[in-house]
Amino acid sequence: MTIDTVKTQVTTDSQEPSPGAMMRKRIFTHWGFMIGAFVLIAIFLMALLAPYISPGDPFDQVLSRKLIPPIWSDSAKATWEHPLGTDHLGRDYMTRLFYGARISLLIGFGAMLISGVIGTTLGVLAGYYGGRVDMVVNFIITTRLSMPVVLVALAVVSIVGSSLTVVIWVLGLLIWDRFAVVMRSATQQVRALDFVTSAQALGCSTPRILLTEVMPNITNHLIVIATLEMAHAILLEAALSFLGLGVQPPEPSWGLMISEAKGMIFFDPWLITIPGLALFALVLSINLLGDGIRDVTAPENRN
Amino acid sequence: MSDVVLEARDVTRTFMISGGFMKPKRPLHAVNGIDLRIRQGEVLALVGESGCGKTTLAKMLLGLLPPTSGSLQLDGKPIETMDRLRVAQTVQPIFQDPYSSLNPRKSIGSIITLPLKVQGDKDPGTWRKRADEIMELVGLPRRVYNNYPSQLSGGQRQRVAIARALINRPRIVICDEPTSALDVSVQSQILNLLQDLREELGLTYLVISHNLAVVEHMATRVAVMYLGRIVEEEDAGTLFDTPKHPYSKALLESVLTPDPSLGVPDTHLGAAYPNPLDMPSGCRFHPRCIKAMPHCSTTAPRKIPFGDGHVECHLYDENEGKGKLAS
Amino acid sequence: MPENSHSKRVLEVKRLNVEIPVPTGLLRPVQDVSLHVDRGETLCVVGESGCGKSLTSLAIMDLLPTKAKRACDEMRLSGDTVFDIGERAMSDIRGDRMSMIFQEPMTSLNPAYTIGNQLVEALQRHRNVSKAQARDRAIYLLEKVGITAAASRLGQYPHQLSGGLRQRVMIAMALMCGPDLIIADEPTTALDVTIQAQILHLLSDLQREFQMGMILITHDLGVVARIADRVAVMYAGQVVETGTAEQIFNAPQHPYTRGLLDCIPIPGKTKRGARLGAIPGIVPSLVGHMSGCHFASRCPQAHEGCETGDIELLPTAQPGHVCRCLLTQTPGTPVHETEGAAS
Numbered sequence: 012m013t014i015d016t017v018k019t020q021v022t023t024d025s026q027e028p029s030p031g032a033m034m035r036k037r038i039f040t041h042w043g044f045m046i047g048a049f050v051l052i053a054i055f056l057m058a059l060l061a062p063y064i065s066p067g068d069p070f071d072q073v074l075s076r077k078l079i080p081p082i083w084s085d086s087a088k089a090t091w092e093h094p095l096g097t098d099h100l101g102r103d104y105m106t107r108l109f110y111g112a113r114i115s116l117l118i119g120f121g122a123m124l125i126s127g128v129i130g131t132t133l134g135v136l137a138g139y140y141g142g143r144v145d146m147v148v149n150f151i152i153t154t155r156l157s158m159p160v161v162l163v164a165l166a167v168v169s170i171v172g173s174s175l176t177v178v179i180w181v182l183g184l185l186i187w188d189r190f191a192v193v194m195r196s197a198t199q200q201v202r203a204l205d206f207v208t209s210a211q212a213l214g215c216s217t218p219r220i221l222l223t224e225v226m227p228n229i230t231n232h233l234i235v236i237a238t239l240e241m242a243h244a245i246l247l248e249a250a251l252s253f254l255g256l257g258v259q260p261p262e263p264s265w266g267l268m269i270s271e272a273k274g275m276i277f278f279d280p281w282l283i284t285i286p287g288l289a290l291f292a293l294v295l296s297i298n299l300l301g302d303g304i305r306d307v308t309a310p311e312n313r314n
Numbered sequence: 315m316s317d318v319v320l321e322a323r324d325v326t327r328t329f330m331i332s333g334g335f336m337k338p339k340r341p342l343h344a345v346n347g348i349d350l351r352i353r354q355g356e357v358l359a360l361v362g363e364s365g366c367g368k369t370t371l372a373k374m375l376l377g378l379l380p381p382t383s384g385s386l387q388l389d390g391k392p393i394e395t396m397d398r399l400r401v402a403q404t405v406q407p408i409f410q411d412p413y414s415s416l417n418p419r420k421s422i423g424s425i426i427t428l429p430l431k432v433q434g435d436k437d438p439g440t441w442r443k444r445a446d447e448i449m450e451l452v453g454l455p456r457r458v459y460n461n462y463p464s465q466l467s468g469g470q471r472q473r474v475a476i477a478r479a480l481i482n483r484p485r486i487v488i489c490d491e492p493t494s495a496l497d498v499s500v501q502s503q504i505l506n507l508l509q510d511l512r513e514e515l516g517l518t519y520l521v522i523s524h525n526l527a528v529v530e531h532m533a534t535r536v537a538v539m540y541l542g543r544i545v546e547e548e549d550a551g552t553l554f555d556t557p558k559h560p561y562s563k564a565l566l567e568s569v570l571t572p573d574p575s576l577g578v579p580d581t582h583l584g585a586a587y588p589n590p591l592d593m594p595s596g597c598r599f600h601p602r603c604i605k606a607m608p609h610c611s612t613t614a615p616r617k618i619p620f621g622d623g624h625v626e627c628h629l630y631d632e633n634e635g636k637g638k639l640a641s
Numbered sequence: 642m643p644e645n646s647h648s649k650r651v652l653e654v655k656r657l658n659v660e661i662p663v664p665t666g667l668l669r670p671v672q673d674v675s676l677h678v679d680r681g682e683t684l685c686v687v688g689e690s691g692c693g694k695s696l697t698s699l700a701i702m703d704l705l706p707t708k709a710k711r712a713c714d715e716m717r718l719s720g721d722t723v724f725d726i727g728e729r730a731m732s733d734i735r736g737d738r739m740s741m742i743f744q745e746p747m748t749s750l751n752p753a754y755t756i757g758n759q760l761v762e763a764l765q766r767h768r769n770v771s772k773a774q775a776r777d778r779a780i781y782l783l784e785k786v787g788i789t790a791a792a793s794r795l796g797q798y799p800h801q802l803s804g805g806l807r808q809r810v811m812i813a814m815a816l817m818c819g820p821d822l823i824i825a826d827e828p829t830t831a832l833d834v835t836i837q838a839q840i841l842h843l844l845s846d847l848q849r850e851f852q853m854g855m856i857l858i859t860h861d862l863g864v865v866a867r868i869a870d871r872v873a874v875m876y877a878g879q880v881v882e883t884g885t886a887e888q889i890f891n892a893p894q895h896p897y898t899r900g901l902l903d904c905i906p907i908p909g910k911t912k913r914g915a916r917l918g919a920i921p922g923i924v925p926s927l928v929g930h931m932s933g934c935h936f937a938s939r940c941p942q943a944h945e946g947c948e949t950g951d952i953e954l955l956p957t958a959q960p961g962h963v964c965r966c967l968l969t970q971t972p973g974t975p976v977h978e979t980e981g982a983a984s
Contacts (some may be wrong), residue, residue, distance in 0.1 A: 030418075030462050205415035209478070212376045213429050214402030227419035363833035467923055497689040498860060502904035502917035509914060524834055527863070531906035531913060554908065568838040570863030571907055574886035578841045578867045 037307045044303025050296035054289075058112035066093065067103035069110040069263045077101035081281050095285055098268070099275065104282070107263035108289060114264045115245050115293060118179055122244035123237050125183025130190020131233060135221060137191070138198025145195075152191050160185050161250060168256045178257050182244045193236050197229040231308035238301030242294045249290055265290050318390075319518055320352040320375060320405065320486055325384035327370050331591060340591055344370040346542035347384070352486065357512070357519040359529040359550070361565065362539035365590060368522045371539075372488050375520065377401040399433055406479035410491035412471035416463040422474055423459040429482045448477045451514070452507060469500035473507070480511065488520045493528060505531065526569045530554050535623075538562045541590060541598040548623035558625045560603050597628065605629060651822045651854030652678045652701070652739075655715040659693070659700050661708055666928040670696050671711075672878040675954070678822065678854035683845065685865040685886075686858045688875035689901075691924060694858045697875070698824045701856075702741055703731045719821050737767040740815035742808075744827040749811060750799040756810050757795025763817040775817075782813040786843055805836035809843070816847065822854045829864065841868055862905055866890050871961075874898050877935035878927050880954060884962035894957050894969040896940045934966065942968060 038044055057064070080086045081096040081104070089096070095104040137148035164181050171177055201207065202225065210220050249266030251257030253273075258264035260271070265286040272282035325348045330339040345367040352358050360368050373379040374386055377393045386393040393401060409415040416425055426448065427441045435441065446456055452473045463471055472492070479487060492508065493501040505528065511517060523529050529536060530550065537547040538559060546559040557563045564581045582604045594601050600610040607628060615626045659671035671693040678684045686694045700711045703723075716724035718738055723731070735741075743749040751759060760779035761772060770778075776795070783791035786809040799807055808828060815823055825844065829837035845868050848855045859865060865872055865886070872889040874882045874897065882895040893899045903918025911917070922939035925931060933948040934940070940947065946967055954965045 030464060205409040205411060206417045208373075208378065209407060209409065209415055209475070210428070211378050212402060212405075212407050213432050213478075214399040215428075215432050219432070223420075224417055228417065363835065498862065498901055499689060499904050499920040502906075503919045505906070506916050506919065509916070526834065527906050527908055530908045531911060531917075550913070564835055568834040569908060570838070570841075570861070570867050571909065572862040572866035572890055572902065572905065573907075574866045574869070574890045576867060578845055579838050580842055581835055581838050583835050583839070 034307060038303075041303050041307055043299045044307060047296045047299030047301075047303055050292055051300055054112050054293050054296070055116065057109050058116050061106075061109040061113060065103070065106040065109050067106045069102060069106045070261050071102060073097070073101035075101065078275075078279055080279065081285070084281070096281060098271065098282060104285065107268060108265075108285060111263040111265045111268060111286065112289070112293075114175065114258055114262060115248065115290070117175070118182065118248040118258075119241040119245040119297075121179035122182035122186065122248075123241040125180065126185075126187035126240055126244075127190055127233070127237055129184070130187030130236075131194050133187070134191040134194025135198045135225065135229075138195040139202050139217075139221060139225065141199075148191065148195065152188055155185075155188050158185070160247065164247065164251060165254065165256055168251065173256055173259050175258055175262070178248055178251060182247055186240055186243055186247070189240060190233075190236050193232055194229060197232045198225055201225050201228045231305065234308070235301045235305045238297050238304065242297040242301075245290070245294060245297075317354050318351045319354050319388070320520070321387045322348050322350040322371070322375065323385050323387065324349060325371070325374060325381045325386060327367075327374060327379065328382045342591055343542050343593065344590070345374070345381075348542075348544055350537060350544065350547075352518060352520055354485075355516065355518055356534045357521060357532050359521045359523060359533035359536045360539055361523060361526065361529055361536060363524060365541075366539045367542040368539055369490060372407070372490055372520070372522055375488060376405055376407055402429070402484075403433065403482055404484050405486045405488060406482070406484040408472075408475055408479050408487060408489045408492050411495045412468055412475055413463075413495070415475050416471055418463050420462070421459070422454075422461050422463070422466070425463075425474060426459075426477050426481060429478060433482060444481060445477075448481045451511070452477045452480070453503075467500075468496055469503060472496060472500075472504050476504075476507065476511070480515065483515065485516075486518045486520065488522070490522045491524070492521070494523070494525055501528075508532070526565060527571070538565065541593065543598065543626065545599065545627065546623065546625045548620070548625075552621065552623065558620065558630065559599075559627050560605050560629070561599050564602075597626075649680045650677060650717075651680055651682075651719055652676065652856070653715060653717045654701060655713060657697065657700055657711065657713040657716070659696050659705065659709055659711045661706070661710075663928060668928050669930075670878050670927055671700060672927075674875075674878075674880050676856070676873060676880070678856055680821075680854055681849065681852040682870045683848060683855045683857060683868055685869035685872045686856060686875060687860065687862060687865045687872060689860060689924070691877075692875040693878040693927075694875050695826055698741070698826055698856065698858055702735060702739065702824065703728075704735075704741075733767065736763060736815075736820075737818040738820055739822040739824065740818070740820045742811050742815050742823065742825040742828045744830050747799065747804070747807060750807060752799050755796050755798055756802070757797075760795070760810075760814055760817060763814050767818050778817060779813070782816050783810070785816075785847065786810075786813045787839075788813075804832055805840065808832060808836075808840055812840075812844065812847070816851070819851065820853060822856070823848070824856045824858070826858045827860070828857070830859070830861070837864075844868070862890075862901065874901075877924055879935055879965060881936065881966070882962075882964045883954070884957075884959065884964075888959055888962045892959070894962065894964040895936075895966050896942055896968070897936045900939075 076097055077099055079088050079090065079093050079097045082089045082091060082094050093103050093105070095108065098104055098107065133148045133151065137145040164185060167181050168177060207220060207224050210224050248257050248264065249269065252264045252266030253270040255270065258267055260267060268286040269283055272279070276283050325345055326343065327345040329342045329344055331342045332339050348371060360371065362368050370379065374381050377396070377398065380394055388396060388401060388404060423445060426445045430441050430444065445459065449456060449459070454470060454473050454477060458466060458470065463474070466474065489508065493504050496504060508519070509532065512519060519532070521529065521532055533550040535547070536550050536553045537544045538561065539545070540561050546553065546557070546562045553562065554566065557566050564583045567579045567581050583602045596609070596611045596613050597615050600606040603610065610628050615628045617624050617626050618630045620630070654674065654676045657671060657674045658669065661668040661670065674693070674697050676684065686697065688694045696705065699705050701716065705711060713724055716722065718734065723734060750756065757776065757779060761775040764770060764775040764778055765772070779795060780791045783794060788794055788806065788809055802810065828844065829840050832840060841864060844855070857868060869886045871883065871885050873880045874889065874895065876897045882889065882893070882898050889898060890902070893902060900918060900920040904920065906917060920939055925935060925938060932950060934943070934952050937943040937947040952965050952967060954963045956962065957964050957969050
C-alpha cells in the first residue's frame with residue numbers, strides 16, 4: 012500500500028461498507044444458505060405452479076393403470092405419461108407429489124406463523140418486563156413443555172375431527188415454546204443495552220421501544236427459530252397423517268402418501284421413497300436456510 | 315445561589331434480591347436517603363466506586379426508575395407526576411459505552427432525529443436541517459447521516475449520542491462516565507466538546523464518574539458517594555484542596571497523576587469492599603477507614619454542614635451545630 | 642557486553658512481527674517491535690486500543706489466535722530462546738518461567754474449581770511437589786498478596802470473592818512457580834480507583850521482592866508514570882518511543898507521546914475547565930504494507946520526508962532514549978544493531 016491509499020483511509024472515516032452490503036456479500040459466499048434457498052424456492056414453485064406443471068389430476072383414479080413404476084425402473088409398464096408412476100388407486104404420483112408440497116408448506120407456514128406470534132409475544136413481554144410477567148410466562152412455558160406434543164395433538168384431532176385447518180391450529184398452538192424461550196433471553200440481552208435506556212429517557216412509549224428498538228435486534232434469532240419450527244411442524248404433520256389423524260384422504264399430503272404406501276414397501280418401494288425423499292429435501296433445505304440466516308446476520312457469533 | 319433545577323429529597327431506592335431457592339428475598343439499599351441539589355448552570359460531579367448507587371440515582375433523576383421513598387423534583391415539580399415527554403425535553407442522558415448506546419440496526423440520521431419524532435415535532439421537513447445543525451455543533455461530518463453505527467469510530471459514536479441527547483435542547487444533561495470507554499486522545503476531544511456545548515447552550519451537567527482527574531477538570535461541585543449515601547458534598551475547589559471525609563481523601567490519593575517522581579500511592583484503605591446486601595453497622599465506611607473510632611461501628615454519623623457543603627463523619631462531630639463557622 | 646547484560650536480562654525480543662489474514666488483506670497489528678526487560682525492572686507498554694500492545698504480549702507468550710502468524714529475529718527468556726520451540730516446550734515455560742495476569746479476573750479463573758485447587762494445580766503442573774507443599778506455598782502467596790485468613794480462602798470459589806480479591810488471587814497464581822517474567826495486561830482496568838492503587842502497589846512490591854521482570858500493558862498514563870522503570874509507547878503496531886519513565890514524561894520526544902500527554906487533564910497542572918490538547922484524525926488501517934511514519938497523517942510537524950521509507954527506532958541525545966521520528970534523530974546506526982542502547 013502506498014502512502015496515497017493510507018491517506019485516503021485516514022480521511023474516510025467509514026472504511027467499512029454498510030451493514031447491508033456486508034450482509035449481501037456474506038449471503039453469496041455461504042453455500043449452506045444458497046443450497047437451502049435454492050431447494051426451498053424450487054419446492055415452493057412446485058407447490059405454487061402445481062396446477063400448470065402437473066401431468067394429471069391429483070384425485071383422478073384410473074384403477075386400470077394402478078401401480079405403474081417410475082420411468083427409471085426396468086419394468087415395461089413405465090411410461091412418460093406418468094414419470095413418477097401411479098399409486099395403488101392409479102393416481103399420477105408426480106401430480107400428487109406437487110399438490111402434496113402445497114399441503115406441507117401450508118401447514119409448515121401456518122403453524123409457524125401461529126406459534127411465532129404466540130411465542131414471540133410471550134417471550135418479548137417476559138424478557139422486557141421481567142419480574143411477575145416473567146414468572147407467569149415461565150409458568151406457561153413449563154406447562155406447555157410438560158405436554159407431549161404428538162399425544163395432545165392426537166387427542167385433540169380425534170375429538171374435534173381432522174381437517175387441514177384443525178391440524179394447522181393444533182400444531183400452531185403446541186409448538187410456540189421454543190419461540191418464547193429464545194425470544195425471552197434475546198430480549199433480556201437487548202433490554203440491558205444503553206440504547207433502550209436512551210429511548211426510555213427520550214420518552215418513547217413501550218410499544219415503540221419494543222417495535223423499533225428491541226425487535227430489529229432480535230429478528231435474526233426469530234428467523235432462525237421460525238425456520239426450525241416450520242420444519243418441525245412439517246414433520247409433525249407427516250407423523251399425524253401417517254397415523255391417520257392428520258390430513259384426511261384423498262388429500263395428497265406427503266405424510267399420508269407415505270402412510271398409504273407402507274403396505275407396499277417390499278414390492279413397490281418407490282411409493283414410499285419418493286414422498287420420503289421430498290420430505291427429507293424440504294426439511295433439510297429449511298434447516299440449511301435457518302443456519303445460513305444465523306451465520307449471515309450475526310457474523311460475530313461464528314467461530 | 316442560582317435556582318435549583320433538579321433535586322432529590324431524602325431519596326431511597328431498595329431492590330429486593332432473591333436469596334436463593336426457598337430463601338426469603340433480601341433488601342438491597344442501592345440508594346439510601348440521598349439529598350442532592352443541582353443548580354442551573356453548574357457541573358455537579360457524582361463520584362464513587364462501582365456499586366455505590368451512582369447509576370441507580372441517575373436513572374431516578376431521569377425519571378426512569380421510581381424511588382422507593384422520598385421525592386425527586388424537576389423545576390420544583392415532582393418528576394413522577396410529570397409527563398414523560400416533558401421530563402425528556404428537560405433532562406437527557408449520555409452513556410458510557412458508545413457501542414451499546416446506539417441501536418446497531420438504525421442509521422445515524424434516524425438515531426439523531428428520534429427525539430424529534432418522539433416529541434411529535436410538527437414539522438418533519440425541518441428534521442434534516444436540525445440534524446445537520448446539531449451534527450455540526452458536535453463535530454460530526456454531514457456524510458455520516460446515512461451511515462450505521464458500526465461504520466463509525468468510538469469517538470464519532472459518542473458524538474452521535476451527544477447529538478441525540480441535545481437535539482431537543484434539554485437544559486440538564488446527565489453524563490454517566492462519558493469518556494471512560496474511550497481512548498485517551500478521543501477522551502480529550504469529547505471533554506472539550508462537552509465544555510464547549512455547556513458554554514454555548516447554557517447546559518447544566520450531572521457528571522457521574524470514577525475518574526477524578528476528569529471530575530476535577532470539569533466539575534464546579536462534587537458529591538462523593540459511598541454505599542448509597544453521599545458522604546461529602548463540596549465546591550470542587552474546596553473538595554480537591556481540602557477533602558474532609560477519609561473516603562474522599564483516599565479517593566483523591568488514589569488518583570494517579572502522570573508524574574514519574576511519585577510512586578504508587580498507599581491509600582491505607584481496607585481492601586474489602588463491603589457486600590451491599592450485608593451493610594456494615596454504624597458508619598458504612600468504618601471497616602475500611604484508617605481513622606475509625608470505637609463508636610463509628612455503632613452509630614451512624616449525621617450530616618454536618620461545612621461552609622457551602624456537608625460531610626458525614628464522626629471526625630467532625632465537634633463541629634456539629636457550629637454550622638458555617640468551620641471550614 | 643552481551644554476555645554481561647544477559648545475566649540480568651530476563652526478556653529480549655527483537656523485531657517481532659505479527660500478521661493476521663483478514664478478508665481485505667493482511668493485517669499487521671505488530672510491526673518491528675523490539676523490547677527487553679531486566680531482572681527487577683518494570684517495562685510499561687502504553688498505547689491506545691488497537692495499537693498492538695496486547696497482541697505483542699500474546700505473541701511473546703505464544704498465545705496468539707490460530708490464524709495469526711508471528712516472526713522475529715530473536716526471542717530469549719533469561720538467555721534461552723523461546724521462539725518456535727514447540728507447543729509442549731512452550732506450555733512448560735508458560736505459567737512456570739513466565740506467567741500472565743489478565744484484565745478480567747472473573748473470566749481468567751475457572752468458576753468450577755476452588756481457588757485452592759487452581760493454585761495447587763498451577764504449581765503441581767510444573768513442579769514435582771506434594772499437594773501439602775503446594776498448599777503451603779499457596780497460603781504463603783495469598784498472604785503475600787494481602788489476603789487475610791488465607792487458609793480458609795482456599796476452599797472458596799471465584800464468585801465468592803470481590804473483583805479486587807480475585808485479581809489478588811490471579812497475581813498469587815502467577816507467582817506460584819516463581820517466574821522470571823510476569824506479563825500483566827491491563828491488570829487494574831476493571832477495578833475501582835482505590836483498589837487499583839492497592840493492586841499496583843502490591844505488584845511493584847512483589848516484583849521488587851522477588852526480583853522478577855515485569856511487563857505491564859496499559860492505556861493509563863497515570864499508571865505508567867507511577868510504576869514504570871522504563872516505558873515503551875506504541876502507536877499503530879510500532880514502538881514509537883522507549884525510554885525511562887522520567888525521559889518519557891518529562892522530556893517526551895515523539896510528537897505522538899507529546900500529544901497523548903497533552904490530552905489528559907492533570908490535577909494541579911492543567912487549569913480547571915481549560916481546553917485539553919487533542920490529536921486530530923484517526924489511526925491508520927494496518928492492513929497491507931505502509932511506508933513512512935505511521936503517525937505522519939496526524940502529526941502537526943509532519944513533512945514530506947515523513948511519508949516515505951521505513952523510519953527506524955534511533956537513539957536520541959539522551960542515553961537509553963530511543964525514538965522513531967525523523968525530527969529527533971541524530972545521525973547514527975539503528976538501535977537494533979547497537980545492543981543495549983536502550984538499557
